[in-house]
Amino acid sequence: MPNNWKTYKLSDFIDINPLVKLKANQSYSFVEMKDLDANLKTVRPSDFKTLKGGAKFQNNDTLFARITPCLENGKICQVRDLENNVGFGSTEFLVFRGKENISDSDFVYYLSREPFVRQFAESNMIGTSGRQRVAKEAFQNIELELPPIQEQKSIASILSAIDDKIENNLAINKTLEEMAMALYKHWFVDFGPFQDGEFVESEFGRIPKGWEVKSVYDIANYINGAAFKPSELVDEGKYVIKISELNGGITKNTGKSNKEVKPEQVINNGSVLFSWSATLDIFLWDKGEALLNQHIFNVLPNGSLSIEILYFLLKNIIAHFKSIAADRATTMGHIKISHLKETFLAIPNKNHKQEFQKIIEPIFNQILENLTENQTLTQLRDTLLPKLISGAVRLKEFRE
Structure with missing residues (x-):
């Protein structure tokens, strides 16, 4: 141990569940478990609710998920932007x-994320299976x-600069995404750049002359991920990407497999993924080579549109499919291939595609570059x- 370091019980070093005075039946900033992203340092309130119980905190406090599986998944964040602190x-x-x-x-905050502290908390959870918690x-x-x-x-300060x-x-x-979506709508929905040109009637309505109407199904190839048996999930191999990984990233609970799958079921940085069951959304993959699980499409160009245009097109239309899934939802809403075949879009001619590609490709590439840089930073x-917190690596000004 370095000379000026001390040994502490964690409960003597940090204030756990410190007193925060809030008035009953008054409204305050509210943070729920789903607001915490295990990949980010900070969390901000998602709502404003009337106080009826729950954990109380102030800005810059660390929220530490104490229940399974949120604890194992690393839901630990520092809270910011609370109204009235x-x-x-x-x-x-x-x-x-x-x-x-x-x-x-x-x-x-960083101490609470230190692997030894997290492992200690996980090993000291108590309660019935599936609802285990670590006590203060x-x-x-x-x-x-x-x-x-x-x-x-x-x-x-060093670690915060990275975060x-x-x-x-x-x-x-x-x-960048908001800009790209606005551009997509201007071109593909409102036909803004073509208002002075000639339009023709179609089953989709009036569209610029030379454009065509196609179903969402016909503009790309949608390759469903592979089904993995429990026996096919092992300690080594490539990560198996399920919807939970699309939403929360790769965690220690993410399975691996050596199973041979179709080449189209192997994803890599820049793959566009369409989760079509339970959580409907479009994702741009950024975590390296992995295997795609069922209930997620790998969206591949079929010559109609580029991957860059497909990404923003599907991001634009996903709300339509979410509404379909919501109407069908019993225990798990989803859409079917038939819904892709029944949804139509106006597709530009070759020259207009090339013009839009020149605009949208640099935006797509910058988004992907930022995402992959974040993986390196993480x-x-x-x-x-762990090296800084344990003293295995010391900052120059504190070396003895």
Whole structure:
């Protein structure tokens, strides 16, 4: 242990479920479990609700999911943007905060993500299978060697710079997607650039002359992922990507397999994926080579449109398919191939496709570049975090 570090019980180092005074039956910022993204440092309130119970917290507190499988999936975030600095949320949060003159709240966040701390919490869950939780009192039983507060702040600053870059890339991507969607609508829905040209009647309505009407099914090849038996999920091999991975990323619960699948069921960075059951959405894959599970289409160009145009086209029309699935939902809403065949679009002529491609391709490429950079940054952060917090790597100004 470095000379000026000390050994603490975790419950002595951080304030767990600190007192926050809220008034009953008044409304406050609200954070629910699904708001937490295991890949991001910060979480922001998704709602404003009347207080009727739940975990209470203030800005910069760490929300630590204490229930399975959210804990195993890494749902741990630092809360921001609470109105009047306070809020409440799920009863399944433990709230962590730095102690005055002992611990820094940013460092506390990274400490709570440290693999040893997470593994300790997971191994100390109690309760019935499927509803196991870690209790606040469990953290009285873990001891850690930790740095003084000035070194804590420096460590947190290094790791926060990486997280800030990750979140900045995502903010840029949000703007780029909004721009691309507006451009798509202007060209393909409103026919804005062609209003001075000649239009013709079609089963889709009036469309620019030279364009054609095609079904969503006819503009691409939709390859459903493979079915994997439990016996085909092993410790080695490629990751098997299910809808949970599209929503929450690859976690330690993500299965692997060596199963031989069709080449079209192998995905890589830049693959456009269409989840058609339970969670209907369009995703741009960015986590390297993997195997695609059933209930997700790998969308492949068939010569009609480029992958870049297909991505934004499907993002534009997914709301239509969501409404179909909602009408059909019993336990799990979904759509069928017939719905793709029954949904029609106006498809531009060759010259107009090429013009739009020149506009949209750089946007698509920048979005993908930002996503893949985030994967590199995430790996860097996750490599540095345990080394800095354990003292295996020291910042220059604190070396002895």
